[in-house]
Amino acid sequence: MDYEKTVAKTRQILKDRLTDRSVPDELVGLDEQYTELLNYMNRTVSLGESNTCILIGPSGCGKTALVKKAIQSLNETYNNDFYCVNLNGLLHTSDQFVRYQIGLQLGQQIKGFRSDGDVFNLLKSGTSNTKPIFIIIYNFDAFAKNCSQLFVYNIFNIATSKNCPISVIGITRKANVFNELAQNILSRNSYCHIDIDRPCNFESFAEIIRNCLMINEAIFDDIEYSQEFNEKIEELFDYESFYNLINQTFNYSTDFIRSFYKICFDAVCKLTIDSPFLLPEDFSMSTLQDCGNIDTVLKGLTQNQLWLLLAINSLDLRFQTKTFNFAMVYEEYKNYMKSYARESGSTYRMKICKEHVALAEFEFLESRKILQCVDENKFQQKQYKMMRLLLLPEQIIDAINDNEKCPTMMKEWVNRVFTL
Amino acid sequence: MALEPQQLKNILFEEFPGRTRQIETLLNWFGTPKEKTPPTIFIHGNRALGKTELIKRLFKLGFTSRQFSFLDCRVCYSIEDLFEIILNDLTGEQLSCKSINDFVMNLQEICEIGSETRYMIFDNADVLWDLFSTLTPALLTLPQWIGLNVCGIFISQAPWEKFRMAVGIPEPWQLYFPEYTRDELIQILMKSCPDDEDPCFYKAFVENICNSFYENCDLIDFFRLLPDLFDKFVEPIQEERATRNDISLLCNELKSYFNETLDKLYLQDISAANFEDQLPQWSLYLLIATFLGSYIPQNLDQRYFATKACEKPRLPRVPKKQKLSHDSPAKLPQQLKGPQSFELERVLAIFQSIYYNHRNIQTIDIHQQIESFVAHHLVVCTVPYDRLGSREYRCNVSYHCVKQVSRDIGFDLSKYLDEFDYN
The missing domain is CATH 1.10.10 (Arc Repressor Mutant, subunit A)
Structure with a gap:
């Protein structure tokens, strides 16, 4: 029973980590950035300095972890003697929401803001003796876009004015975030930014994975189990299949850390009392292959839908139009079918898809976001609505060529379009 | 009442042929009720592949009613409705909720009551984009942002690539529902066998239909086609022209109906209202x-x-040869x-x-x-x-x-x- 609980606890801890709900104990390869950020935040708390700082880096590089870790460390040093306001640009999408959140997160005595001015007055009222405030803005680019320019300006203005210890930390994936800010905001920006990148070598990536899968022996009652668990993790790296998997993810995935977390998550789910350790065969690439991208969608199309796509492709090549409507596509399709029958001289009556069936298929393609309506607002009969293709011609051709069920007629059209 | 995991698995395997892998993956992800799940799950696949049905059934059998909220985004198309229905499902109370801000706060309160995972399921999630431009990114970020045990499940026919419009949305865990193979399809269609029919006989019929329509029809079409076709299939027997053993004869007779039924499939061919009578x-x-x-x-x-009077004598037209070259594309x-x-x-x-x-x-x-x-x-x-x-x-x-x-x-x-x- 105890053993079962231990396994469940392990599973819980690892799941927390792999779904980004807990901060890793150690940050690999980010020491420099960590010291920089901590120094900077430290100055705000100890000296009452106000400042702005933007963290820029691609997804999965550890921006959030870095900030959370720094806050954790400050908490320990200063015993919670500061406020922290967390905002997310994708979630707090208007001035009103942001205002409300700031009030809420700063505590009770300042509830019920009437206007922006109240918030600004409140933020401004701090002196070097009051508690410092960190305003941490995730998805900073979205924040700057969604909130009004004046609002963002005022927040920055306060954060760079002399006497109140407020520091704004923005976190964003957009490298060109500074270009998008208005001039008056930029003038209030202290241009402090920390660039973070994903680990650039394989060793540190492996190190991250190792750290993430290891469990802390100290928090387990069952020392034996946790030691054995960690030993098994070490062993994992000796297996070739596991090594290859890491290598593959590292080389072929963009967001490789998150991708590998997903692979690990599946393996961790399989931890039970019957198999209490992570084994190399639990890890497999199949999790990521489940991501149905547009090519898998194309594989699932019916023949009539593929015929329509081919007709669109042919239209594009023959008439060089990027936009088309159903009438054109159907006409093209019918013409091809007829000319094929004529040329091949077969007496077999070609089965041409009926117009209303084809139209239904055409609308289906639109619902799958393979086609897109050019002008939504224009009132027009269905057949004549102008559409645009959201695929590359090569994708259609590959889909036809890879599909074994397609008749030769179809494949010939692909070739013929090219010889035109 | 929630079922035991193993029992649940067996029922689902039985009810959804060809979806074994998806069921296993989902149940693995969900784990025990109090465990953390992936913050967002994106389920995607063609229509009529059992995405919605599977999720509905899984939650109905495996979870209690306050743990999840199932929402068809096509049915509820205003933001207030959407938030209030979710909160109502999760709490059982009628809460008023006007904005995403209120929603997040309410959700945080709900999650603090117990540590079980709460699920928010959005069917037809692509409709959310049309609702409000900042709504979808917000809903996708939300489970991760509040850091509590919430899981958002998005079911959509469009692939994830079409959702990745705003920078900063965390990548969800993705699950793809592939097309059924022919054998799986037959297995599913066998479920429509009438009670008083011999399964072997019905199977011969279904196989015959699948051979002809597998390329062009999905499950919805099949279920629409089958009853009519089956009536036609047994017609010769009722007219006592054939016996139940003459499968090949029956199949041959059926072929003549195929074109007719295919045309009926999409009843879009409704003739326009005749206004001839109403207008001079x-x-x-x-x-x-x-x-x-x-x-x-x-x-x-x-x-x-x-x-x-003013018609000009028509000149004999010189037939123009259509030239096809890349410099001057043909005219439509x-x-x-x-x-x-x-x-x-x-x-x-x-x-x-x-x-x-x-x-x-x-x-x-x-x-x-x-x-x-x-x-x-x-x-x-x-x-x-x-x-x-x-x-x-x-x-x-x-x-x-x-x-x-x-x-x-x-x-x-x-x-x-x-x-x-x-x-």
């Missing part, structure tokens, strides 16, 4: 005039509609681009040309008739109402409809549309 004859001519005005290019007007036939807009004067002229008795019709009547066409969407006004001066219109009636009308009143439409290879 001259209005029908006017409608035809608007159609001609929309589809015949203006530069051909003289050729078609000019009175005899005009009529394929759809109806063009025309000025009222032009239609009046066409009307006078095609209607013999036009002198008896008051112009004011024609104007009124056009306006009533517009009101009935037979004709569309393409210039905004607030602009004074010339009004422009476009015909909105299909060729088939106009053909029907002209046949009824004895008007030879083909005389004017001879250049159209349009059937």
Whole structure:
């Protein structure tokens, strides 16, 4: 029973980590950035300095972890003697929401803001003796876009004015975030930014994975189990299949850390009392292959839908139009079918898809976001609505060529379009 | 009452043939009730592959009612509704919720009550994009942002690539539902076997149907087709022309119905309401005039509609060879681009040309008739109402409809549309 609980606890801890709900104990390869950020935040708390700082880096590089870790460390040093306001640009999408959140997160005595001015007055009222405030803005680019320019300006203005210890930390994936800010905001920006990148070598990536899968022996009652668990993790790296998997993810995935977390998550789910350790065969690439991208969608199309796509492709090549409507596509399709029958001289009556069936298929393609309506607002009969293709011609051709069920007629059209 | 995991698994395996892997993956992800799940799960696949049904069934059997909220985004299309329904499902209370801010706070309160995972399921999630531009990114970020045990499940027919519009959305865990193979399809279709029918006999029928329609139909189509076809299938037996053992004969007989049934599949071929009875004859001519005005290019007007007196002798046309080269792409036939807009004067002229008795019709009547066409969407006004001066219109009636009308009143439409290879 105890053993079962231990396994469940392990599973819980690892799941927390792999779904980004807990901060890793150690940050690999980010020491420099960590010291920089901590120094900077430290100055705000100890000296009452106000400042702005933007963290820029691609997804999965550890921006959030870095900030959370720094806050954790400050908490320990200063015993919670500061406020922290967390905002997310994708979630707090208007001035009103942001205002409300700031009030809420700063505590009770300042509830019920009437206007922006109240918030600004409140933020401004701090002196070097009051508690410092960190305003941490995730998805900073979205924040700057969604909130009004004046609002963002005022927040920055306060954060760079002399006497109140407020520091704004923005976190964003957009490298060109500074270009998008208005001039008056930029003038209030202290241009402090920390660039973070994903680990650039394989060793540190492996190190991250190792750290993430290891469990802390100290928090387990069952020392034996946790030691054995960690030993098994070490062993994992000796297996070739596991090594290859890491290598593959590292080389072929963009967001490789998150991708590998997903692979690990599946393996961790399989931890039970019957198999209490992570084994190399639990890890497999199949999790990521489940991501149905547009090519898998194309594989699932019916023949009539593929015929329509081919007709669109042919239209594009023959008439060089990027936009088309159903009438054109159907006409093209019918013409091809007829000319094929004529040329091949077969007496077999070609089965041409009926117009209303084809139209239904055409609308289906639109619902799958393979086609897109050019002008939504224009009132027009269905057949004549102008559409645009959201695929590359090569994708259609590959889909036809890879599909074994397609008749030769179809494949010939692909070739013929090219010889035109 | 929630079922035991193993029991649940077995029931689902039985009910959803060909979905074993997806069921296992999902149950693995969900784990025990208190464990953390992936913050967002994106389920994607073609229509009629059991995405929604599977999720509905899984949650109905495996979870208690306050743990999840199932929402069809097509049914509930306002933001307040959406938030309030989710909160209502999760708490059982009627909470008012106006904005995402309120929603997040309410959700945080709910999650603090117990540590079980709460699930928010959004079916037809692609509709969310049309609702409010910042809503979808917010919902996708939310589970991760509040850091509590919430899981958002998004079911969509469009792939994830089409969702990745805003920077900063965390990548969800993805689950793809592939197409059924032929064997799986037969297994599913066997579920529609009537109780009093011999399964072997029915299977022979289903296999036969699958062979012919597998390429072109999905499950929805199949379920629509089967009852009718099965009636036809057993018809020879009822007429005592064959026995139940003559499968090949029955199959052969059935083939003659295939085309007919396929046509019926999408009943879009509803003929337009017959307004011939409701309108005076001259209005029908006017409608035809608007159609001609929309589809015949203006530069051909003289050729078609000019009175005899000013008709120029037609020059023998030199047949032009169509050249196909990449420098000068071929031109698309005009009529394929759809109806063009025309000025009222032009239609009046066409009307006078095609209607013999036009002198008896008051112009004011024609104007009124056009306006009533517009009101009935037979004709569309393409210039905004607030602009004074010339009004422009476009015909909105299909060729088939106009053909029907002209046949009824004895008007030879083909005389004017001879250049159209349009059937």
